[in-house]
Amino acid sequence: MTSPPVSSPENPLPVRSVATKVAGWIDRLGSIWVEGQLTQVSVRQGTRTAFLTLRDPAADMSLSVTCSPMLIQSSPVPVVEGARVVLYGKLSFFTGRGTISLRATEIRAIGVGELLARIERLRGMLAAEGLFDPRLKRPLPFLPRAVGLVTARASAAEKDVLSVARRRWPAVRFEVRNTPVQGPSAVPGILRAIAELDEHPDVDVIVLARGGGSVEDLLPFSDEALCRAVVAARTPIVSAIGHEPDSPLSDHVADVRAATPTDAAKRVVPDAEAELALVAELRARSSAALRGWVAREARGLDALRHRPVLADPMSGLDRRGEEIAEMRRVVRRDVRRAVASESTAVDHLRARLVTLGPAATLARGYAVVQRVVPGDDPEVLRSVADAPPGTQLRIRVADGSVTAVGMGRVAAPSNASERMDP
Known part of the structure; x- marks a missing residue:
């Protein structure tokens, strides 16, 4: 129960x-x-x-x-x-x-030693969580619409940031939030200022600025809640706490660490004079590069214009015409030479054929005797034995042929000359 x-x-x-x-x-x-x-x-x-x-x-x-x-x-x-x-x-x-x-x-x-030991323990814990990772760092805008500044009222850090930034870029606009930067009310005030500036539509970068001081004075900027708020902010934050030797934890979690408030002012806005000088230098370099390019192209065009092929376009054609005419003359000469040579060879062959041909032999008084065979073509008579008496003969001489009848074999000539006479 x-x-x-x-x-x-x-x-x-x-x-x-x-x-x-x-x-x-x-x-x-x-x-x-x-x-x-x-x-x-x-x-x-x-x-x-x-x-x-x-x-x-x-x-x-x-x-x-x-x-x-x-x-x-x-x-x-x-x-x-x-x-x-x-x-x-x-x-x-x-x-x-x-x-x-x-x-x-x-x-x-x-004591200070205990405070430093606690800060080191917190540093190790935040580092183990990856809050110091450089990949989490956000780049600062080149020219912010407005700069959020969290600092003590009428402090030297505020004067340094405002004066240096306005001297570098006179049109810079600030959203200043004055809060305590040491003591028991520092952390809550800084957290409220960061949250307010992070929600501001025109603030593109936030600067936490404070002058130098002892470890106890800078203790709020090593507070765990403040470090986590800096990491969680959507707006890039610059930590400018103390002087160069000072290193509160906010320097490690911020997107950019500035050695001093003056250095922070130099980082958040560009130097107008330096930028104008850079623009002038770039314009001069661009003009020089453009003039050099135009000069090089002009020289290239002039070189092309003075080339023979462009200075006298027909000269190449004339040379080629002359070469073609010369080649035609050489070809004609070689053809005539070849034709003449072949004509001479043909004449020689003709003369040899005429000399060796039967017509020339007949012209010298010789005759060709053929036996006429009924029903067959005439046969050249090569021996007297082939022409018994009564054989029909056809005798061909230089200017024609005659027929005859064989009378039988007669005695052979006694000497060669006698044999060769017609």
């Missing part, structure tokens, strides 16, 4: 019972050590109680603290607003007012 409720609409608890129970629960917590930043220290003369406010630097939370004024006066380090301290005490719930307060019995200041 479930236990009956402690209270009900019909049986409510009185305020004194609730307050007493809360006081009992808190009392059971016992004495504890608490770390924070002092945002208010109130010590009135002649009172036995000093009132302090202890704030968490990483969150908008605070705790009321009371202590003996002697505890503050005997502290080895000054207990002032903005100091980072560690308190030892016991929480108490005041039933009369319904408030919680820490009654401190010991106060210790956090």
Whole structure:
């Protein structure tokens, strides 16, 4: 079975019972050590109680603290607003007012060494998360429409940024947000300023500017919440905190780290005189390059124009015509020579044929004797034995032929000359 409720609409608890129970629960917590930043220290003369406010630097939370004024006066380090301290005490719930307060019995200041060690631990954690990765860095615009500036009111950093930027580019426009840059209210103020400028439609770059100072003075710019806000911002952020040796964590998470506020002003806007000089130089170089190109092309055209083929276009054709005429003359000469040579060879062959032919032999008095065979072509008579008496003969001489009848064999000539006479 479930236990009956402690209270009900019909049986409510009185305020004194609730307050007493809360006081009992808190009392059971016992004495504890608490770390924070002092945002208010109130010590009135002649009172036995000093009132302090202890704030968490990483969150908008605070705790009321009371202590003996002697505890503050005997502290080895000054207990002032903005100091980072560690308190030892016991929480108490005041039933009369319904408030919680820490009654401190010991106060210790956090030394510089401890602060630096904590910053290094936070640096390692942020680096492990990749918040220092160069690939996350956004480029700055060449000429921003407006520059957001987060700095202390009437500070040297504000004057340096404004004067240097306006001297370099007189038309530059600033959206200035003045906030505390040290102390307990610095981080919340800077966070609000960054959020406001990040939402501004005309702000293209934000500058966080502060002059130099001690480690404690620059501590807000190593705050974890501030570092994460810088990374989460959509607008590029330039960190110009302190001087060159100073290196708060905001320098590592920002898109651009400037050595000084003056250096930040030089980075966010161009130098008008330098840009005008660059434009003039580029125009001069462009004009010189164009003139050089035109001169080279003019020389090229002039060279082309003075080439023989363009200076006298018909000269090439004339030379080719002369070459063709010469070649035609040579061809005609060679053809005539070949024809004459072949004509001479033909004449020689003709003469040899005429000399060796039967007609020439007949012209010298010889005759060709043929035996006429009825029903067949005449046959050349080669021997007297082939022409018995009564053989029909056909005798061919130079100017014709005659027929004869063979009479039989006669005696052969006695000598060669006699044989050769017709």
